[in-house]
Amino acid sequence: MSPAELEHYLHEQIPLSKAMAVAVVSVTGDNVLLQAPLGPNINHHETVFGGSAAALALLAGWSLLHVRLRDEGIANRVVIQRHSMEFERPITGQFTARALLEQPDQWRRFTAMLARRRKARVIVTCVLERAGELVGTLRGEFVALGATAV
Secondary structure, three states, X not given: OXXXXXXXXXXXXXXXXXXXXXXXXXXXXXXXXXXXOOHHHEOOOOOEOHHHHHHHHHHHHHHHHHHHHHHOOEEEEEEEEEEEEEEOOOOOOOEEEEEEEOOHHHHHHHHHHHHHHOEEEEEEEEEEEEOOEEEXXXXXXXXXXXXXXX
């Protein structure tokens, strides 16, 4: 899936992503990089609202799993089960969220479990940056449900 295709999908299927002006910067098998501007995500301190930062990280994590499973021909529903968020400093402008599998070597086990049990869990780490500087990290446990061949 190309960045443009993913961005269109997010804006159509998850309206919050459009309201936040989320842009898909890159999509690879290993990571997804999303970006959002300060303007639609600003708070009363003129920094990024924490909920917007968490939402961008969650969108990046969800997108990584959606793209990887789709590329492997596995139809599913991906949902977040739990997450923790740490903020290092206020976000004062355009920011990014890069999603990566916490344990990439567990991917085959995850997809095998999904095929066998129609439910599997995987942990995704999302790194938030502003101008190349770490501003936050999200660790999320996502659940994929109902695997079938596409």
